[in-house]
Amino acid sequence: MRGPMFKQVDRLVAMAVLTSVGMAWVTIVGLDAFRIFISELNDVGQGQYTLAKAGAYVLLTLPRRFYEMFGYAALIGGLLGLGALANSGELTALRAAGLSKLRICASVALGLGLLTLAVAVLGETLGPYGEREAQALQLAAKSKDVALARGGALWARDGETVISARSGRAHSGKGEVDLDGVRVFEFDPDGRLKSLSIADSAVHTQGDWSLRKVRRTEFGAESATSTEQPALSWKSGLDPRLLALSIVQPQYMTLRDLSRNIFYLDRNHQEASTFRSAWWTRVFYPLNVLILAFCAVPFAFGALRSGGLSKRLFLGIVLALGFYFLQRAIVSIGAVYGFHPAVANLIPPLILIAAASLYFRRHA
Numbered sequence: 001m002r003g004p005m006f007k008q009v010d011r012l013v014a015m016a017v018l019t020s021v022g023m024a025w026v027t028i029v030g031l032d033a034f035r036i037f038i039s040e041l042n043d044v045g046q047g048q049y050t051l052a053k054a055g056a057y058v059l060l061t062l063p064r065r066f067y068e069m070f071g072y073a074a075l076i077g078g079l080l081g082l083g084a085l086a087n088s089g090e091l092t093a094l095r096a097a098g099l100s101k102l103r104i105c106a107s108v109a110l111g112l113g114l115l116t117l118a119v120a121v122l123g124e125t126l127g128p129y130g131e132r133e134a135q136a137l138q139l140a141a142k143s144k145d146v147a148l149a150r151g152g153a154l155w156a157r158d159g160e161t162v163i164s165a166r167s168g169r170a171h172s173g174k175g176e177v178d179l180d181g182v183r184v185f186e187f188d189p190d191g192r193l194k195s196l197s198i199a200d201s202a203v204h205t206q207g208d209w210s211l212r213k214v215r216r217t218e219f220g221a222e223s224a225t226s227t228e229q230p231a232l233s234w235k236s237g238l239d240p241r242l243l244a245l246s247i248v249q250p251q252y253m254t255l256r257d258l259s260r261n262i263f264y265l266d267r268n269h270q271e272a273s274t275f276r277s278a279w280w281t282r283v284f285y286p287l288n289v290l291i292l293a294f295c296a297v298p299f300a301f302g303a304l305r306s307g308g309l310s311k312r313l314f315l316g317i318v319l320a321l322g323f324y325f326l327q328r329a330i331v332s333i334g335a336v337y338g339f340h341p342a343v344a345n346l347i348p349p350l351i352l353i354a355a356a357s358l359y360f361r362r363h364a
Helices: 002-043 051-060 062-088 090-096 101-124 126-142 240-245 255-267 273-283 285-304 309-337 341-363
Strands: 146-148 154-158 161-171 176-187 193-205 208-219 224-234
Touching: 002 051, 002 062, 002 090, 002 101, 051 062, 051 126, 062 090, 062 101, 062 126, 062 285, 062 309, 090 101, 101 126, 101 285, 161 255, 193 224, 255 273, 273 285, 273 309, 273 341, 285 309, 285 341, 309 341
Parallel strands: none
Antiparallel strands: 146 154, 154 161, 161 176, 176 193, 193 208, 208 224
């Protein structure tokens, strides 16, 4: 009878937890989206940015927000779900039947496993796609000089010059970018093409733009001449801070896009730590969610029967925020001291596992 009983236990715990996770998830994302919508109202009226476009922008970012907030919803929902079982006496019955806290937590993790995989897929598909479309909509409405084409290509205008770039990378905190696959079209006042410069990349450093590996073609009345140069200074008033707004940040990219950027930067001997850290964070995302749900819930067992809804919510929020700041701090420290991003991302869940193991050993 142990096999059927275990299946019933898993079903009972999973349904209670997943129901609470769903409610917590929708509530957290809804509050976050409402906060962003209120902040976007300050920009309504800028260019062609209307109230409807602000609403569309927020809606397009919802898949990414659901992905980001799932870990916290899983923790808080797990606590609320087990709390509901404790209030109804079902948790006490399970403990009296011989199930350990570890076994009950395993049922929680089992129920969240498939949902976590689905959320990971969301983070690799609809999340980045919605983020790109949201930024394209916002930028097109706010600025007449920069636009994003479908597929993520960037187009900008600087006087009589039109610039196209296949992709780019924003330097966090600097408001600067590197552009890949650059084409610079220069026109005369009558709209005739004077020259076309095709470069592997464009780099903005110390206030100046520089094109690298350039093939430049100048068009005359009856002929065209082409030259190739390893580097070419590019006099442009193009604001890199504005371009940075049009580029999807590393934490919102897919694993494929992150890998492509890392390969490009490594090949050109440039710093890729930001993208490498974002890559490993995405890889460890499902593991972090499951470990957080698996290891954090047991610490609340003592408070589940005696505490009400507000106490469980407070406990869940404290644990979620504690893990968030611990992870951010350790990843940042790892970047400063040159730790491999995989090691830096592994340390927070390992600390949580060690603390949970100690708890189980003392209170099992």
